[in-house]
Amino acid sequence: MNYPWKNLSPKDGFMVRQNALLSDIDQKILTFLYQPLIGATAYSLYMTLWTEIDEESYWSEGILHSELLTLLSVGIPELYQARIKLEAIGLLKTYLKTEPEKLYVYELVAPHSSATFFKDDLLSLLLFEAVGERKFRKLRNRFVTAPLEKENYKEVTKSFLDVYQFDGNLLKQEKALLKEPVELIGNDSAAGPVIENQTFDFKFFYTGLNSHYVSRSAISKELEATILVLHTMYGVNELDMQRYVLEASDMNTGMIDERKLKNNVYRDYHARAQKKVQLHDVVEKDIQNEQKQQRNRKSVLKQQGLTENEITIVEVSEEISPFDFMTSIKDQKGGYVTKNEEWALEEIVQKANLPASVVNILIHYILVVRNNPIFEKALAYKISNDWAQNKVVSPEMALQKVKTMYQENAEKKKQAERKQYTNQKSTSYGKKTTTRKETLPEWAKEDNSAKAEKPMSEAEKQAFMDRLKQIQSFGKEGD
Structure with missing residues (x-):
């Protein structure tokens, strides 16, 4: 199933725009009137976006979604869910630009005034259903002011012309300036949630x-x-x-x-x-379905004999792009992705026609299992060709291939050591022997630039798994 949040990545950038001056009273309205409707995560998202805006510029700097995920301690699905709640209730407008690079703009909209909120049938009824009659009255009373008994007073307010005089000709001269098309803060009036008629005749x-x-x-x-x-x-x-x-x-x-x-x-x-009306979030069901699929998938992987660490690697391989996967590994090892590595990875992705998750297992094998400092081009081409020809279509299949290759290489190394020991033993008895050069199979051959297989230490493996789990906590990345 193609979940809508898959198009959102932690690496996507965004900026925040404010279209109205938000005040302390707006914050109270958001806290007491809107929060019961949208929930704590959506409320926190709004307040976090608000704090990102530069004072008197009404725009934030460019930010990555990964920073937002860290601040809110949520994943991509939960962030998407919170965002569309704000959009639906009329507190946020979202814009997307894809060229030259992907960039979101989140435009914060000021909440309704308390008077408008309680006059709005949908908002007031939703609040009533959410909190009940007693709490509803208490919340409304927060924004009630005692009326002025005007019958006991006489209004003595002065009008504009009672106080000010101005030159009408000056107004005519400056008319063009006054009508210049500029977009002023607070120019757009807030729009509340709207129900479109689909079923009522x-x-x-x-x-x-x-x-x-x-x-x-x-x-x-x-x-x-x-x-x-x-x-x-x-x-x-x-x-x-x-x-x-x-x-x-x-x-x-x-x-x-x-x-x-x-x-x-x-x-x-x-x-x-005999029950309250409840809002059913359409995304919540999708999130639950995805979580159920993940649990079922994990159960299947366990039945196939994969360890917890291997399952984590498989899960993360399915969640992020090959380039981000490689970058994460290089970051942890204190290195960086070179241009040659980028080109090699791009060519493999385009030509081998392997799933991204399988390519990630290939990256993991070369950079982690073999502990190579670089994504070795020749070796990557050999393995990707082999996997493409043998129809490796899932990360668990790729992981099994990796295990087989590792075991075969380890066995070949032992055989070579035993043969060398036998030759040395024969020489020690004074027998003249001719040492034959072992012709290793293709997988055991090393290019000049390649390092011998040297798996990470247990501490390094644990650090790597912690890093993967941190990436996983960011939520799912778009395809």
């Missing part, structure tokens, strides 16, 4: 109301939006909605009491369902 709904006393003009666009929210959240069909509208209508005027309509729907739903 308004035509059928109105046809049923025509035979009653309800005036068609009483159902405004705003009330239509409310009806759509009630239909979506509580599953009210067209016939039941007609009944609720009639119950909330005034028989004399034909007007509809919107508050009564919402209360009736809410009351009946909870009397029938």
